[in-house]
Amino acid sequence: MAWTRGVxxxxxxxxxxxxxxxxxxxxxxxxxxxxxxxxxxxxxxxHIVCHETGRGDGxxxxxxxxxxxxxxxxxxxxxxxxAAGHLQPQTPSSAAG
Numbered sequence: 001m002a003w004t005r006g007v008x009x010x011x012x013x014x015x016x017x018x019x020x021x022x023x024x025x026x027x028x029x030x031x032x033x034x035x036x037x038x039x040x041x042x043x044x045x046x047h048i049v050c051h052e053t054g055r056g057d058g059x060x061x062x063x064x065x066x067x068x069x070x071x072x073x074x075x076x077x078x079x080x081x082x083a084a085g086h087l088q089p090q091t092p093s094s095a096a097g
Contacts, residue, residue, distance in 0.1 A: 010082040011062035017052040022066020038070055045077040 016023050021034050041047055047063045054061030063078060073079050 010078050011053065011060060012068050012079075012082060013050040013053055013062045013065035016065045017050055019052070020050070020064065020066050022064065022069075038067065038072065041067070042072045042075045045075060047073070047076040047078050 019028065021029050037048060048067040049061045050064040053059075063076075063082075067073055067076075068079060074083070
């Protein structure tokens, strides 16, 4: 999370990155691995970070857009804070076009 004048802001990817495991027909993870990652994050109130954000732009990484759209993402502590109005959308570099 980033801080501005004492207020925490969470960055979230505005749309899935090109190589996101959450995109349809992606086979970059072993079968069941994505479901396991989501389950672990939900159980621990964590989130998945977009691997294409926070690269050399001086900003912290963003929450993965695919994870943020997941039906159980509301159990993430960071996304619950974001729901309170502290969210900064960020476009991953591969999705900028």
